[in-house]
Amino acid sequence: MTSLIDKINAANEEAFSRLVSAKPVWVDVQPALSVLPGMTRHTVLHAGPPIAWQNMCGPQKMGVVQAVLHEGLAADEADAEAMILSGQVTVAPCHEYGAVGGMAGITSASSPMAVVYDSVHDRYGYSQLFQGPASGLQNRDDYNREARKRWTWLETVLGPVVGKAVRSTQGIPVKPMIARALEMGDECHNRNSGGSLVILNALILPLYETCTDPALLHEVLDYLKVNEQFSLCLSMAAGKAMADATKNIPYSTMVSAMCRNGVEFGIKVSGLGEQWFTAPASRIEGLFFSSEWSDADAVPDIGDSSIMETIGLGGHVQAAAPVLQQFVNGSFARATSVVESMQLITLGQVTEFKIPNMNFTGAPTGIDIRKVVQANLTPVIDTAIAHKKGGVIGAGQTRAPFDCFAHALRAFSARYMQQSQ
Amino acid sequence: MTSLIDKINAANEEAFSRLVSAKPVWVDVQPALSVLPGMTRHTVLHAGPPIAWQNMCGPQKMGVVQAVLHEGLAADEADAEAMILSGQVTVAPCHEYGAVGGMAGITSASSPMAVVYDSVHDRYGYSQLFQGPASGLQNRDDYNREARKRWTWLETVLGPVVGKAVRSTQGIPVKPMIARALEMGDECHNRNSGGSLVILNALILPLYETCTDPALLHEVLDYLKVNEQFSLCLSMAAGKAMADATKNIPYSTMVSAMCRNGVEFGIKVSGLGEQWFTAPASRIEGLFFSSEWSDADAVPDIGDSSIMETIGLGGHVQAAAPVLQQFVNGSFARATSVVESMQLITLGQVTEFKIPNMNFTGAPTGIDIRKVVQANLTPVIDTAIAHKKGGVIGAGQTRAPFDCFAHALRAFSARYMQQSQ
Numbered sequence: 006m007t008s009l010i011d012k013i014n015a016a017n018e019e020a021f022s023r024l025v026s027a028k029p030v031w032v033d034v035q036p037a038l039s040v041l042p043g044m045t046r047h048t049v050l051h052a053g054p055p056i057a058w059q060n061m062c063g064p065q066k067m068g069v070v071q072a073v074l075h076e077g078l079a080a081d082e083a084d085a086e087a088m089i090l091s092g093q094v095t096v097a098p099c100h101e102y103g104a105v106g107g108m109a110g111i112t113s114a115s116s117p118m119a120v121v122y123d124s125v126h127d128r129y130g131y132s133q134l135f136q137g138p139a140s141g142l143q144n145r146d147d148y149n150r151e152a153r154k155r156w157t158w159l160e161t162v163l164g165p166v167v168g169k170a171v172r173s174t175q176g177i178p179v180k181p182m183i184a185r186a187l188e189m190g191d192e193c194h195n196r197n198s199g200g201s202l203v204i205l206n207a208l209i210l211p212l213y214e215t216c217t218d219p220a221l222l223h224e225v226l227d228y229l230k231v232n233e234q235f236s237l238c239l240s241m242a243a244g245k246a247m248a249d250a251t252k253n254i255p256y257s258t259m260v261s262a263m264c265r266n267g268v269e270f271g272i273k274v275s276g277l278g279e280q281w282f283t284a285p286a287s288r289i290e291g292l293f294f295s296s297e298w299s300d301a302d303a304v305p306d307i308g309d310s311s312i313m314e315t316i317g318l319g320g321h322v323q324a325a326a327p328v329l330q331q332f333v334n335g336s337f338a339r340a341t342s343v344v345e346s347m348q349l350i351t352l353g354q355v356t357e358f359k360i361p362n363m364n365f366t367g368a369p370t371g372i373d374i375r376k377v378v379q380a381n382l383t384p385v386i387d388t389a390i391a392h393k394k395g396g397v398i399g400a401g402q403t404r405a406p407f408d409c410f411a412h413a414l415r416a417f418s419a420r421y422m423q424q425s426q
Numbered sequence: 427m428t429s430l431i432d433k434i435n436a437a438n439e440e441a442f443s444r445l446v447s448a449k450p451v452w453v454d455v456q457p458a459l460s461v462l463p464g465m466t467r468h469t470v471l472h473a474g475p476p477i478a479w480q481n482m483c484g485p486q487k488m489g490v491v492q493a494v495l496h497e498g499l500a501a502d503e504a505d506a507e508a509m510i511l512s513g514q515v516t517v518a519p520c521h522e523y524g525a526v527g528g529m530a531g532i533t534s535a536s537s538p539m540a541v542v543y544d545s546v547h548d549r550y551g552y553s554q555l556f557q558g559p560a561s562g563l564q565n566r567d568d569y570n571r572e573a574r575k576r577w578t579w580l581e582t583v584l585g586p587v588v589g590k591a592v593r594s595t596q597g598i599p600v601k602p603m604i605a606r607a608l609e610m611g612d613e614c615h616n617r618n619s620g621g622s623l624v625i626l627n628a629l630i631l632p633l634y635e636t637c638t639d640p641a642l643l644h645e646v647l648d649y650l651k652v653n654e655q656f657s658l659c660l661s662m663a664a665g666k667a668m669a670d671a672t673k674n675i676p677y678s679t680m681v682s683a684m685c686r687n688g689v690e691f692g693i694k695v696s697g698l699g700e701q702w703f704t705a706p707a708s709r710i711e712g713l714f715f716s717s718e719w720s721d722a723d724a725v726p727d728i729g730d731s732s733i734m735e736t737i738g739l740g741g742h743v744q745a746a747a748p749v750l751q752q753f754v755n756g757s758f759a760r761a762t763s764v765v766e767s768m769q770l771i772t773l774g775q776v777t778e779f780k781i782p783n784m785n786f787t788g789a790p791t792g793i794d795i796r797k798v799v800q801a802n803l804t805p806v807i808d809t810a811i812a813h814k815k816g817g818v819i820g821a822g823q824t825r826a827p828f829d830c831f832a833h834a835l836r837a838f839s840a841r842y843m844q845q846s847q
Contacts, residue, residue, distance in 0.1 A: 106503040182448050189620050190782065199610050202623035209630060209647055226630055327782035328609050339784050361611065361748035362783040364758050 009256075009421065013276075013375075016257035020275050021352045023250045024316060026298050029123045029130065029243035030176035030346060034168030036160070038114035041102045041131060045114070049073060049089075050099040052110025052309045053266025054281045057297035058089045058096050062267030062304045063393040065316075068111035069096055070325040075156055076113050100262055104131040105238065105245045108391050109141035109267070116156070117164025121179060121242035123250065130246030132238040132309075134159050134167070137228070160225075166225045170211035177207050179243035180357055183318065187368075188361055192326035193240050194310060195400050196318025197386040200236030201336045205229050208379045237310065244312035251275050256421060259352060263315045263384065263405060266306035267391065272409045274374055277416055289390050291401015292332045298398045304391040307387040308401050311386050317370025319353055320385035320402060327358045329387065337362075343385050344369065347368045350376040350384065374417065377410040430677075430842065434697075434796075437677035441696050441790045442773045444671045445737060450544045450551065450664035451597035455589030457581070459535035461550060462523045466535070470494060470510075471520040473531025473730045475702045479510045479517050483688030483725045484814040485717025489532035490517055492570050496577055497534050521683055522692060525552040526666045526730035528658065529812050530688070537577070538585025542600060542663035544671065551667030552729075553659040555580050555588070558649070569816040579645075591632035598628050600664035601778055603657060604739065606672030608789075609782055613747035614661050615731060616808040616821050621657030626650050658731065665733035672696050677842060679835075680773060681793040682721045684736045684826060685803065688728035688812065693830045695795055698837055705829035710811050712822015713753045719819045725812040727824050732807050738776055738791025741806035742768040746781045750808065753822045758783075764806050765790065771797040771805065795838065798831040 007015075038044050073094055079085035088094045099106040106112050110133075118131040136155040139391055146282050171177065182203050182239045191198025194300045208229070216222040229235060252261045257275035264271055269283040286305035293299065313319035323329060324340040333339075344360065347369040354367030372384055383405040390399035428436075458465050465471075470493045472486050479490055491506045494515055500506035509515045515560055520527040527533050531554075539552040557576040592598065603624050610620025629650070635641040649655060673682045678696035685692055690704040707726035714720065714768030734740035744750060745761040754760075765781065768790040804826040811820035 079611050199620065199623075202620075202627060205627060205630075206623060206651055210627075210644070213634075213644070213647065223631070223634070226634065230631060231629055287826060324783070327785075338784050362745070364748075 012256040013258055016254045016276060017259050017352050017371070017373065020251040020257045023126060024247050024370060025355055025357070026125050027123045027247045027250055028125050029121045029169060029179045029246045031119060031239050031242070032122050032176045033098070033120040033172055034117050034134065034164045035120055036164070037112055037116045037118050037131070037133070038122055039105070040118055041104055043102055045095065046076065047078060047093065048095040048097065048114070050097055050102055050106065050110065050112040050187065051266060052099060052106045052108065052307060052319045053181055054269055054271025054283050055098050055265045056266045056268060059264035060268060064304060064305065064391050065109040065111070065267055065307070066078065067145060067395060068109040068147065071153060071392065072111050072113040075153050076239040077116060091356050096420040098264070099309055100264055101148065103129055103245065103249070105241045105264070105312045106133055107241065107310050108137060108308045108389065108397065110309050117159050117168070117244045119238045121239065121246050122176070123246045128246045128248065128250045130242040131242065132245065134163055134238055134244040135232065135234055137232055140250045143374050145394045162221055162224055163228060166216050166221055168206070169215045170208055172423050173211045173215045177204070179239050182305065183240055184357055184359065186236065187322065187325045187358055187400045190326050190328060191424050192319055192329065192387060194237070194313040194331070195329050195389065197235070197237045197240070198233045201233050204239065205235045220347040240318070241310060244316045248312060253278050258374050259416060260315060260374060261392035263311040264309040265306040265311060267304040268408055270306060270406050272413060274413045274417065276415060280410045280416065282416065284406035284412070287403045287406055288386060289399075289401045289403045290333055291390055291399050293390065293399035295398070296394065302324060302392050302398065304393055306386065306388060307391050308388065311403065314386050315372070317351065317358060320387040321351070321370070322360050322368045323385070323387060324363050327362070347384055347385065349380050350382050368385065374410045378414050381407065383407050383410065388396040433677040434679055437675045438680050438773050438792070438794065441672040441675050441678045444547060445668050445791060446776055447546050447779070448668045449546050450542045450600045450667045452540060452592060452660050452663070453543050453597045455538050455585045456541055457523070457535065457585070458533055458537045458539050458554070461539055461541055462525055464523055466516065467497060468499060468514065469516040469518065469535070471518055471523055471527065471531065471533040472687060473527045473529065473728060474685045475618040475690055475692025475704050476519055477687045477689060481689060483728065483749045485725060485812050485816040486530040486557040486688055486728070487531070488566060488570065489530045492574060493532050493534040496534060496574050519685070520730055521685055524550055524666065524670070524802060526662045526685070526733045528556060528662065528731050529729045529810065529818065531697055531730050536581045538580050538589070540659045540663045542660065542667050543597070544667045547671035547672045549667045551663040551665065551670065553605065553663040553666065555584055555659055556653065556655055556725060558653055566815045570765070573816065576756055583645055584649060586827045587633065587637050587642055588629070590636045591629055594632045594636045597620060598625070599725055600660050604661055605778055605780065607657065608743065608779055611747050611749060613740055613744045613750065613808060615658070615734040616750050616753070616810065617747045618658045618661070619654045619658070621661065622654050625657045625660065629736065642672070661739070662731055662733050665737045668720055669733060669736050674699050679795050679838060680724060681736060681795060684732040685704045685730040686727040686732060688725040689715060691827050691830055693826070693834060695838065698834060698841065701837065703830045703834040703837065705827035705833070706822045707825055710809060710820075710822045710824045711754055712811055712820050714811065714820035716819070719813065723813050723819065725814055727807065727809060728812050729809065731809065735805050735807050736793070738779060738789035739770065741808040743770070743779065743781050743789045743804070744808060745784050748783070750809055767803055770801050771803050795831045795834045799835050801827065804828050804831065
């Protein structure tokens with residue numbers, strides 16, 4: 006009879022191998038309603054594990070209301086709030102709809118989604134195109150007005166124009182872009198300057214060939230020129246497709262999702278299916294982009310972008326992006342020691358994702374809840390900092406809270422120790 | 427009375443400060459004839475220190491003849507050779523005409539030159555746009571035919587289209603591009619992938635706005651999309667402008683030029699004016715792009731691209747580009763130790779040019795011939811490898827030969843020790 010440990014090892018090997026064998030390719034941009042399984046006109050998605058609307062942090066709570074207004078479902082904020090509270094509007098995690106959303110992660114029917122497809126595991130992953138940094142933080146009304154103006158532009162210009170260009174290609178493979186970005190000083194979570202230029206390079210000719218309206222093409226090129234985070238939405242969508250392919254492998258102790266809603270940090274574990282294990286979201290250690298802001302303005306850890314650490318990137322490979330050390334008053338040695346510590350809690354190294362300045366060490370990938378608990382060492386997350394009234398106001402690092410992993414390990418023991426007795 | 431050592435230190439401080447204060451900006455692309463001081467229709471320039479045509483290595487000798495034919499000065503190769511030997515065609519180093527040329531460096535009247543201007547020192551620097559890798563190495567006639575086809579395209583399409591786009595901007599500052607490239611895994615000599623994407627990003631909108639012929643725009647975008655060395659010609663032209671600004675400072679022991687013609691390596695020293703100090707060019711340690719080639723096919727060290735090491739980049743900052751270690755079977759530790767050794771022979775560190783994965787150490791810049799001779803340690807040059815019949819067939823590293831520096835130091839002593847007695 007196979008021992009429990011052998012079953013776990015075999016299951017984890019299978020889970021890890023799915024991350025390695027995946028070939029996610031960016032194939033399209035489409036409105037959420039037409040691509041997300043289960044999406045409706047009355048659904049608004051958010052980042053992180055499930056949370057009741059009334060318990061959300063400021064920007065997420067506000068974002069859901071704005072999305073209801075933006076989709077034309079309600080006449081005013083009071084009306085929108087009533088619909089949300091009565092359940093006429095479904096509020097649910099992006100993660101439950103095949104998607105991941107950066108920061109607050111607000112995704113509604115019209116949101117243009119990057120569509121990534123992995124033919125090896127026949128899996129899709131989706132993530133909304135970024136609105137870019139929004140100004141007008143002085144009051145929430147200014148912020149919301151600006152954000153909604155950008156949503157409209159993303160839906161009517163960027164999404165359709167870029168989608169048409171991408172469809173005219175054979176698809177743009179995401180893993181080679183990530184591998185190249187790692188050679189260009191990105192860790193593919195907080196820094197995406199290299200990856201975004203690689204994508205820009207891949208898009209120029211298709212854009213030029215498929216966009217017949219010079220004014221629109223100009224607007225799109227303007228946006229791509231300054232948006233140094235553009236490639237993150239593709240990496241995130243690819244990460245979601247990859248991580249979803251590792252789900253539901255009995256006996257696997259590998260983490261298959263990590264996300265935050267600004268209140269709670271949540272994880273899923275392959276062998277434990279769709280159950281969330283949560284703990285309070287952490288404070289972020291970092292720098293604010295302006296001295297007008299401080300910790301008092303910041304929301305705790307928020308966003309689905311920790312899908313990048315789930316597949317071994319971001320904080321796990323931070324030595325690839327030494328410039329980010331400036332956000333944490335760090336050093337190259339600090340960055341390499343973080344990577345080395347992530348090797349202690351992961352199943353293996355993905356050699357496709359190399360860290361050149363660590364002699365091409367592969368990304369430490371496949372977080373094992375047993376190792377996390379044993380080492381009392383949780384994943385390091387590179388992340389942006391959100392303002393309580395909306396908008397990105399800084400960047401830095403944080404750690405996943407220990408209790409998620411401890412809860413999950415207890416649940417794992419309860420399920421599988423019993424079975425094997 | 428000021429001591430000799432004080433005079434040298436003051437002169438070197440001045441020389442080094444000129445490298446730091448320079449602000450080279452890419453402002454135009456123009457044919458060599460209309461911008462290079464002293465250029466004529468009957469002049470062909472080459473890389474490296476002066477050399478008689480009959481003593482040149484294969485690709486350079488061949489290139490001069492092809493340039494004479496390309497400019498319509500001769501009817502056939504025999505005719506061209508006769509004109510060269512009789513002096514009807516002037517053959518001279520790029521360096522003596524304000525320019526630098528990659529590899530063989532063949533530059534004739536029609537060659538499209540990147541024009542870089544430093545308003546701080548009122549200095550120009552020029553370098554030809556790259557033809558890109560030429561195939562057809564099976565025999566020299568195929569190679570030459572292909573190369574000349576590309577020259578024509580560079581002159582009639584790339585140069586005019588890109589020149590017009592650049593003129594429509596305020597100019598594109600080269601130092602910030604280099605600084606950014608260093609953050610993106612380039613050392614700005616053998617690797618220019620990051621810098622070329624940064625330039626692509628800066629050029630797209632100007633190209634789109636100024637090029638009215640869609641077919642030509644398409645050709646130019648096609649070229650830029652795949653040319654990962656494009657930014658090198660801008661860095662080289664900027665390097666030439668910067669290094670020229672450090673020339674002719676009495677008492678300075680700083681190197682103001684380093685270049686190779688495939689037979690000899692030559693340097694100039696600021697305090698010694700325009701005199702060349704030469705020694706045989708070195709073999710290159712590296713990898714060939716195909717197993718069909720070996721050392722027997724390779725020309726010794728060739729090209730003016732060592733202007734990059736002259737201003738402290740390339741081999742001097744190779745830890746910024748760990749991927750290049752693959753060419754020399756190296757490691758990240760080897761790369762950092764090379765950088766540290768270059769600190770021993772240079773005057774200071776340019777903090778504008780930071781090496782992120784060495785805790786933002788500045789580039790070791792300003793080669794001091796005294797330090798080179800004292801330490802018996804010569805500059806490390808990252809470089810491509812040329813085939814004897816033309817074309818780039820590999821890449822690697824080499825070292826400047828010691829004797830150039832020893833000759834120069836003897837000349838320096840002869841001039842300045844006498845004066846101070």
